[in-house]
Amino acid sequence: MINIAIVGSGPSGCYIADLLSKKVAGSQVDIYDRLPTPFGLVRAGVAPDHQGTKNIIRQFERTFSRDNVSFVGNVNIGSDISYQELKDSYDVVAITIGALTDRNLGIPGEDLQGVYGSGEFVAWYNGHPDQSELNPDLNSQGIAIIGNGNVALDIARLLAKTAAEMGSSDITSEAANAIDSAPITDIYMIGRRSPVEASFTNAELSEFADLERCAALVDPAHLVTSLPDTLDPKDVKAIEKNLETLRGYAENSGQDKPVRLHLMFCASPTAVIEADGKVAGLTLEKNTIIDGRAQASGEFFELPVQTIISAIGYRSEPIEGMPFDTTRGIVSNNEGLVEQGVYTSGWCKRGPQGVIPANRADSMAVGKQIIANLEANPPAGNKAGSAAIDELLTARNVQTVSFDQWQVINQAEISRAPEGKPREKFNRIDEMLAQLN
Numbered sequence: 001m002i003n004i005a006i007v008g009s010g011p012s013g014c015y016i017a018d019l020l021s022k023k024v025a026g027s028q029v030d031i032y033d034r035l036p037t038p039f040g041l042v043r044a045g046v047a048p049d050h051q052g053t054k055n056i057i058r059q060f061e062r063t064f065s066r067d068n069v070s071f072v073g074n075v076n077i078g079s080d081i082s083y084q085e086l087k088d089s090y091d092v093v094a095i096t097i098g099a100l101t102d103r104n105l106g107i108p109g110e111d112l113q114g115v116y117g118s119g120e121f122v123a124w125y126n127g128h129p130d131q132s133e134l135n136p137d138l139n140s141q142g143i144a145i146i147g148n149g150n151v152a153l154d155i156a157r158l159l160a161k162t163a164a165e166m167g168s169s170d171i172t173s174e175a176a177n178a179i180d181s182a183p184i185t186d187i188y189m190i191g192r193r194s195p196v197e198a199s200f201t202n203a204e205l206s207e208f209a210d211l212e213r214c215a216a217l218v219d220p221a222h223l224v225t226s227l228p229d230t231l232d233p234k235d236v237k238a239i240e241k242n243l244e245t246l247r248g249y250a251e252n253s254g255q256d257k258p259v260r261l262h263l264m265f266c267a268s269p270t271a272v273i274e275a276d277g278k279v280a281g282l283t284l285e286k287n288t289i290i291d292g293r294a295q296a297s298g299e300f301f302e303l304p305v306q307t308i309i310s311a312i313g314y315r316s317e318p319i320e321g322m323p324f325d326t327t328r329g330i331v332s333n334n335e336g337l338v339e340q341g342v343y344t345s346g347w348c349k350r351g352p353q354g355v356i357p358a359n360r361a362d363s364m365a366v367g368k369q370i371i372a373n374l375e376a377n378p379p380a381g382n383k384a385g386s387a388a389i390d391e392l393l394t395a396r397n398v399q400t401v402s403f404d405q406w407q408v409i410n411q412a413e414i415s416r417a418p419e420g421k422p423r424e425k426f427n428r429i430d431e432m433l434a435q436l437n
């Protein structure tokens, strides 16, 4: 038997598992995850009101239901089982642990109460057990979201929507209630550069056209009329579409709705303003854009905000003994190869960029490399696979969660959902495990 361990059950892990379980004869593929729940950011990152995007789970479920694929949830590689123990037990190890640790803003005051990273904020509203206690301070009229990508737009939209508009989402009730009772009137989404360089996509940007209580606003001065010829022609259409949507928003008065989303460009935060140990505002510096790069202008302004959420990117967490690039915050690798018998794919390999399908292409390429290496150097067949790891987990009193047991948790979440909601997530591991008694 060829024993294959995959660490992380997000899209990149699922895609590799799918390929290897089909193409490697005599393989057993064990997918470990530190959570009792599979699917990584499809469950804990993708916005709760974008249920259609989560349909990819059906495909991943088919992989897990194969006879030679197992889910081993609630096992943290690095603390419950070491990297070395995994390598000793498996012929192939694929590291697909993603990246959800927030990068720092690097400005004074960012440690104050009221400043959150998008990784922790998104995890909170999506019921990730790491953030069940976050309880963010949303007693704010003004909220700044720093970043100009789809994650920033997701957060802005969730803060802007009414409870009714979120009614068919799977946001946790705790987060829904906190947002619903927050006195928000102004959300500022701040990009360092202009709309031309923004990384959000039009589908997400356009969603603000029809929100019940929120109007999107933009300063027309930021809406260029001609694009630089240096742009990649394949990007031009997408940028033009965004500019067209933004031109529509520039006509909004903002007087007719109780909440305004200010789409701000060409500004960088420089300091969080403090009062009584809390956020009392944000100082920003205007930028001039030269050849697509932001250059500080020396001109400052302030925003009256009491909560700040930074959505400026993520890094992976190192696992003891695993080669790790601390500068880039990714698993050290050469085209997916980490060291002999160990591979990586997805966000922890490339950094936190790319939507779900990008991980498929990545995992297919790495998977093909694994297959070629297995054919060139067939394993000696002396690795014990899950038998060795199960023994260690039992000795260490770790309660694992199989795919069938995840289905029990899944059904319990579906059954307890209020009408209209697809599920009410458990956001604590003990609550999830209690469903299995």
Ligand SMILES: Cc1cc2nc3c(=O)[nH]c(=O)nc-3n(C[C@H](O)[C@H](O)[C@H](O)COP(=O)(O)OP(=O)(O)OC[C@H]3O[C@@H](n4cnc5c(N)ncnc54)[C@H](O)[C@@H]3O)c2cc1C
Pocket (backbone or CB within 6 Å): 007, 008, 009, 010, 011, 012, 013, 032, 033, 034, 035, 038, 039, 040, 041, 042, 045, 046, 047, 050, 053, 075, 076, 077, 078, 096, 097, 098, 099, 100, 122, 151, 154, 319, 345, 346, 347, 348, 353, 354, 355, 356, 357, 359
């Ligand atoms: C807020 C947000 C919204 C997004 N929305 C969309 C969208 O609408 N559409 C879209 O296509 N893409 C979206 N994406 C991108 C998409 O989620 C990623 O491309 C994708 O999830 C990356 O897959 P991955 O497998 O590399 O990592 P992940 O999905 O993060 O999976 C990593 C898995 O590894 C596990 N793990 C981590 N450490 C360990 C450990 N030590 N031991 C065991 N297990 C471990 C984690 O629990 C997790 O399950 C979004 C991302 C974010 C952050």
